[in-house]
Amino acid sequence: MTTFNIFNVIAAFLFTLFTSGVAALPIENYLQKRDVFVPPILYPHADTVWFSGQTHNVTWDTSDAPVNITNKVGTVAFGFSGIETPLILANGFDILDGRVEVIVPEVFTRDDYFLILFGDSGNFSPNFTINGVAE
Ligand SMILES: *[C@@H]1O[C@H](CO)[C@@H](O)[C@H](O)[C@H]1NC(C)=O
Numbered sequence: 001m002t003t004f005n006i007f008n009v010i011a012a013f014l015f016t017l018f019t020s021g022v023a024a025l026p027i028e029n030y031l032q033k034r035d036v037f038v039p040p041i042l043y044p045h046a047d048t049v050w051f052s053g054q055t056h057n058v059t060w061d062t063s064d065a066p067v068n069i070t071n072k073v074g075t076v077a078f079g080f081s082g083i084e085t086p087l088i089l090a091n092g093f094d095i096l097d098g099r100v101e102v103i104v105p106e107v108f109t110r111d112d113y114f115l116i117l118f119g120d121s122g123n124f125s126p127n128f129t130i131n132g133v134a135e
C-alpha cells in the first residue's frame, strides 16, 4: 500500500519548479522591472498633536520614487504602544500622491500612536499624540 505524504508532494513540486526554470524567469523579470518604494512619512511627526474627529493630511516623501513601483496602491494603518491595530485610516490611494486625508479616530488620549504607510512595504511614522476621550 502506498503511503501518501503531503510533505513529499510539496517537496517534489518545489523541486520541479526550481529545476524547470519556470519560477526563475518571472522572478528575474520582476526584479528588473519593478522597484520597491518605501516612502518616509513626513507628517504626523514626533511633535504632532491631533484631536479625535479632526481631518488631516498624512504626507510622505515621494522624491525618491522609482519609475516602476511594485505596488502603487497605498494603505494607512493605525497603531499604538508599538502594536499595529486592524484599523485602516485610508486605502486605495496612489502612493505617488504624497498625501492622503484621514479622519482622526475616536480613541483614548495617548502619546504613542503611530501610522504605517503601506505600498510595497510598511513605513512607520514616529510616535505622536492624539487627544481623544479622557482615559
Ligand atoms: C519600467 O517598466 C517598463 C515596462 O515594463 C520598462 O520598459 C522599463 O524599462 C522599466 N524602467 C525601469 C527604470 O526599470
Ligand SMILES: *[C@@H]1O[C@H](CO)[C@@H](O)[C@H](O)[C@H]1NC(C)=O
Pocket: 055, 056, 057, 099, 101
Ligand atoms: C489636504 O491637502 C489637499 C491638497 O493640498 C487640500 O485641498 C486639503 O484641504 C487638505 N486637507 C486638510 C484637512 O488640510
Ligand SMILES: *[C@@H]1O[C@H](CO)[C@@H](O)[C@H](O)[C@H]1NC(C)=O
Pocket: 080, 081, 082, 112, 126, 127
Ligand atoms: C513608541 O512607543 C512605544 C511604547 O509606547 C515604544 O515601545 C516605542 O519604542 C516608541 N517608538 C519610538 C520610535 O519612539
